[in-house]
Amino acid sequence: SQQGEEDPQALSIQEGENATMNCSYKTSINNLQWYRQNSGRGLVHLILIRSNEREKHSGRLRVTLDTSKKSSSLLITASRAADTASYFCATDQAGTALIFGKGTTLSVSS
């Protein structure tokens, strides 16, 4: 069954704008991870946030986690055309398989 659900399904913005993607999940987790996938390519790990963390930063990325609402958000600041990709959240419940959402397709136009 699907654990993570990303919102929105698709997002189109201009270069320089911020992009915010949300992820909701259903059960308790050890951590939540965000991945990027360029069209037809593999997944690139962006950031991991543990269940006892509320916010994490990595470069232009900011991730928040609200375990009471079972939700997470990924913010990309000052977006670039190269950020165009699909973004997936994945939850780790038991330290084994990751459960992925369907992803948000981000399109950044110059």
Next chain:
Amino acid sequence: NAGVMQNPRHLVRRRGQEARLRCSPMKGHSHVYWYRQLPEEGLKFMVYLQKENIIDESGMPKERFSAEFPKEGPSILRIQQVVRGDSAAYFCASSPPIGTADNNEQFFGPGTRLTVL
């Protein structure tokens, strides 16, 4: 340090043939995971293996699919008598031994895109 390697990158099979997908984990990693991605979908877990052991195969179809991770050599995902519905991208991921990293951060390979004609 090479990342996770998968081959072939693209595989075309006719219905009824067998497909063999190979995955070499990152150096030092002893855990391998296989995921399947259908078009416009997220990744779905199939199987989790350690050397010579299947730990969790709850995501594997009951028939025609099998996986192994021998003591030597790559992990193999085998699909017998392929059907059109098997067309998908198959991704392998690896992670280090438990105790060396408690995050279950998984490193993904580039995937094998299987097309069944």
